[in-house]
Amino acid sequence: MTLLLRFTCLLLVLLPPTVQADEVDNRLALADTDRGRVLFGACRLCHEVGENAAHRVGPSLQRIFGRVVGSQADFPAYSPGFVAADFVWTPKLMYAWLEAPLAKFPESTMLAPGISDPQDRADLIAYLMRASAGER
Amino acid sequence: MTDSLGRRQLLAAALGGATAAVASAVAAGPAVDHAAVPAWDRVVDVLVVGGGAAGVCAAIEARAAGASVILLESMPHAGGSSAVSGGVIFAGGGTFMQRALGVSDTPDAMYDAVAGSGAPGLPLERLRLYCEQSATHLAWLRTLGVPYADTPQLGTSLLAGSLQPAVPRCHRPQAPEGLAGQRLMQALLARARRDSVLLLTGVSAQRLVVNAAGRVTGVQTLSGTRGGYTSVRRAVVLSCGGFIQQRDMVRQFAPQLYDCATPWGVAGELGLGVRLGMSAGGAALRMAEGFSSIDLSAQGNAPSGLLVNAAGQRFIAEDAYAGAIGHAVTYRQDGRAWLITDAASNLPEGQQDYPRLAEAVSIGELSEHLGLPRGALQQSVAYYNRYAARGEDPQFGKSRTYTRPFQGPPYRAWAVSGPRAFFPAYTLGGLATDLDGAVLDAFGEPVTGLCAAGRTAAGLPTAAAGTEGLSLADATFFGRRAGRRAATELPG
Numbered sequence: 001m002t003l004l005l006r007f008t009c010l011l012l013v014l015l016p017p018t019v020q021a022d023e024v025d026n027r028l029a030l031a032d033t034d035r036g037r038v039l040f041g042a043c044r045l046c047h048e049v050g051e052n053a054a055h056r057v058g059p060s061l062q063r064i065f066g067r068v069v070g071s072q073a074d075f076p077a078y079s080p081g082f083v084a085a086d087f088v089w090t091p092k093l094m095y096a097w098l099e100a101p102l103a104k105f106p107e108s109t110m111l112a113p114g115i116s117d118p119q120d121r122a123d124l125i126a127y128l129m130r131a132s133a134g135e136r
Numbered sequence: 137m138t139d140s141l142g143r144r145q146l147l148a149a150a151l152g153g154a155t156a157a158v159a160s161a162v163a164a165g166p167a168v169d170h171a172a173v174p175a176w177d178r179v180v181d182v183l184v185v186g187g188g189a190a191g192v193c194a195a196i197e198a199r200a201a202g203a204s205v206i207l208l209e210s211m212p213h214a215g216g217s218s219a220v221s222g223g224v225i226f227a228g229g230g231t232f233m234q235r236a237l238g239v240s241d242t243p244d245a246m247y248d249a250v251a252g253s254g255a256p257g258l259p260l261e262r263l264r265l266y267c268e269q270s271a272t273h274l275a276w277l278r279t280l281g282v283p284y285a286d287t288p289q290l291g292t293s294l295l296a297g298s299l300q301p302a303v304p305r306c307h308r309p310q311a312p313e314g315l316a317g318q319r320l321m322q323a324l325l326a327r328a329r330r331d332s333v334l335l336l337t338g339v340s341a342q343r344l345v346v347n348a349a350g351r352v353t354g355v356q357t358l359s360g361t362r363g364g365y366t367s368v369r370r371a372v373v374l375s376c377g378g379f380i381q382q383r384d385m386v387r388q389f390a391p392q393l394y395d396c397a398t399p400w401g402v403a404g405e406l407g408l409g410v411r412l413g414m415s416a417g418g419a420a421l422r423m424a425e426g427f428s429s430i431d432l433s434a435q436g437n438a439p440s441g442l443l444v445n446a447a448g449q450r451f452i453a454e455d456a457y458a459g460a461i462g463h464a465v466t467y468r469q470d471g472r473a474w475l476i477t478d479a480a481s482n483l484p485e486g487q488q489d490y491p492r493l494a495e496a497v498s499i500g501e502l503s504e505h506l507g508l509p510r511g512a513l514q515q516s517v518a519y520y521n522r523y524a525a526r527g528e529d530p531q532f533g534k535s536r537t538y539t540r541p542f543q544g545p546p547y548r549a550w551a552v553s554g555p556r557a558f559f560p561a562y563t564l565g566g567l568a569t570d571l572d573g574a575v576l577d578a579f580g581e582p583v584t585g586l587c588a589a590g591r592t593a594a595g596l597p598t599a600a601a602g603t604e605g606l607s608l609a610d611a612t613f614f615g616r617r618a619g620r621r622a623a624t625e626l627p628g
Contacts, residue, residue, distance in 0.1 A: 034556065037488055041398035041558045046220050050488070056314035057220045077318075102403060106212045106338060111220075113381050113403035131488070 027122035036127025170347035186376030188216025190590025194619030201623035210340035223316025226605030227270035255600035298457030352585035371622035378563035378591035379407025396561035409592030421594035423565035428462035441481035448512030573618025
């Protein structure tokens with residue numbers, strides 16, 4: 001129950017009303033996916049994306065969008081809060097989360113510094129949307 | 137809260153926002169005068185700052201020497217960059233794995249292999265000590281529970297490094313692909329917990345406390361918004377990584393690395409340990425040095441292409457260790473280099489590492505696209521081809537596998553460095569320490585009550601002497617020594 005409460009708090013933090021869908025959509029429309037590819041380089045310390053992506057220290061990000069948070073059964077290292085959650089990753093949610101992952105959900109096992117610049121963040125997500133799409 | 141409607145309700149309920157940044161009453165800064173400390177929250181013999189491989193090894197050894205130990209971890213989880221690393225430890229001179237696999241090695245041979253790389257500034261005394269004791273050290277890690285295979289296999293448990301590949305010295309714990317560093321840290325942390333090391337996560341060290349005699353006597357801590365002071369009877373061990381995530385420090389101390397586009401390390405690599413050490417009078421060494429990586433061997437036939445500098449000339453074997461190529465580009469070519477490919481060395485379709493800059497049907501045209509000096513690239517190719525037909529590379533000794541005449545369009549140029557390439561880098565400079573991990577001041581005298589290890593210290597790995605597994609070797613081995621030294625420092 002505590003975890004659920006904590007996760008509720010996470011949601012409150014991740015999705016404040018001040019982050020408007022418009023802002024994310026506008027930034028995604030302007031996004032430079034090649035810049036996003038470069039920014040994703042730092043994520044490759046723990047994550048893979050693309051056709052043959054595997055779980056590493058972090059879970060594979062292939063087809064991440066639309067997937068329920070913390071739901072890849074063969075990845076062993078989610079934080080309990082992510083396992084308990086059952087809503088899906090959207091670009092907007094990820095945009096909010098990646099601003100400062102540790103500040104927004106300190107229990108996460110993802111020890112990344114986050115990306116404070118909003119357009120950089122949108123560039124990264126635009127790249128991730130493309131790279132993770134994958135053909136089934 | 138689960139369906140999207142529920143989520144919307146939550147969104148609507150989120151008025152008031154919970155995003156306000158936490159204003160901290162305690163910020164990292166210069167040392168605090170011991171006499172000015174209002175009250176101590178805790179007292180301990182040894183305080184270790186940073187829970188990566190160096191810190192956890194220091195904590196284990198300090199406990200073994202009878203000291204009470206607190207291990208501070210600023211992140212929500214201990215493990216540091218070690219836990220996301222490849223988990224490989226460079227060791228030799230007859231390790232249990234080498235013996236099990238019939239690999240013949242001696243400490244002298246190991247020493248010669250590293251020292252023979254001719255890298256400037258190699259800490260030879262440190263290297264000698266490690267080579268003499270690395271086999272025993274690896275056995276210690278195994279007794280701690282690091283999961284080394286009972287029946288090791290070449291290529292999986294024991295790998296040939298880039299340095300003297302005929303004698304494999306790179307030891308990897310058993311783990312699923314990509315998780316060897318995590319397994320190493322899980323084993324070390326489990327042992328520390330069993331030994332009653334008090335691990336405090338989410339707590340960072342902000343300032344050292346120093347008395348009138350210059351001795352380090354404690355640490356000002358920060359946990360969330362709550363500050364506090366821990367009194368340290370024997371010594372503080374600084375082991376909180378390098379500074380690749382602190383971009384201002386990178387620009388200031390290691391400007392060449394600033395141009396590497398991919399900071400390689402967890403969020404905690406903020407250089408706090410180095411700065412805290414300096415605040416108590418510690419000297420910092422080799423601060424400009426770092427590791428940077430250009431891995432052409434992961435790109436199919438790419439090593440049979442030609443890597444050229446701004447003068448249109450080759451400068452290294454294209455099949456060299458990724459760290460050696462990264463070093464050559466970063467430090468010797470001012471970060472400027474291009475990979476030139478022909479039809480047979482073209483990069484794999486869909487690769488995400490190196491953007492294509494130009495394509496041409498002739499080498500002259502390609503050279504013009506890149507703005508290289510007229511005729512230089514053509515001359516480099518002609519000279520290379522003259523010997524490549526015989527499988528030889530008299531300039532840099534590239535292996536026969538990748539040495540063949542460079543010919544056949546399309547010719548392409550790829551950015552392997554600069555702001556758009558996948559160019560991982562981390563720092564290697566840090567505090568000056570003696571062989572026991574005591575931090576040294578600018579005159580070579582120990583700062584009493586202060587030790588350092590791992591990337592916070594300037595250790596075994598130097599920019600030019602890159603080989604796989606040196607960082608973790610240094611962190612674990614000299615981390616242990618720092619822990620022992622800290623536990624035996626006379627109480628202040």
